[in-house]
Amino acid sequence: MAQHALGYQPILNTISEISGNDWRNEIIDYLKDTSKRVERRVRFQATKYALLEDELYYRTIDGVLLKCLGCHGTVQIIRAQVQKQSPK
Secondary structure: OHHHHOOOOOOOOOOOOOOOOOOOHHHHHHHHOOOOOOOHHHHHHHOOEEEEOOEEEEEOOOOOEEEOOOHHHHHHHHHHHHHHHOOO
């Protein structure tokens, strides 16, 4: 697959806990119930995202879905990459 040739690696076993101050909260809440009254900014941002199985994904212009990570998930991915690339 071309994705693997470009260095694409699927993200597996990430913890998707959402804390109280997570940037994804407003968008996820709105996508779960679009009849809620929210700021115009949130409604506009939500058009760029998709919610699949309680996971938030960013929709690119090409239609590719990119998984949105919070702080904890990002740190976990960075640690895994550093461990993978560090000399033994």
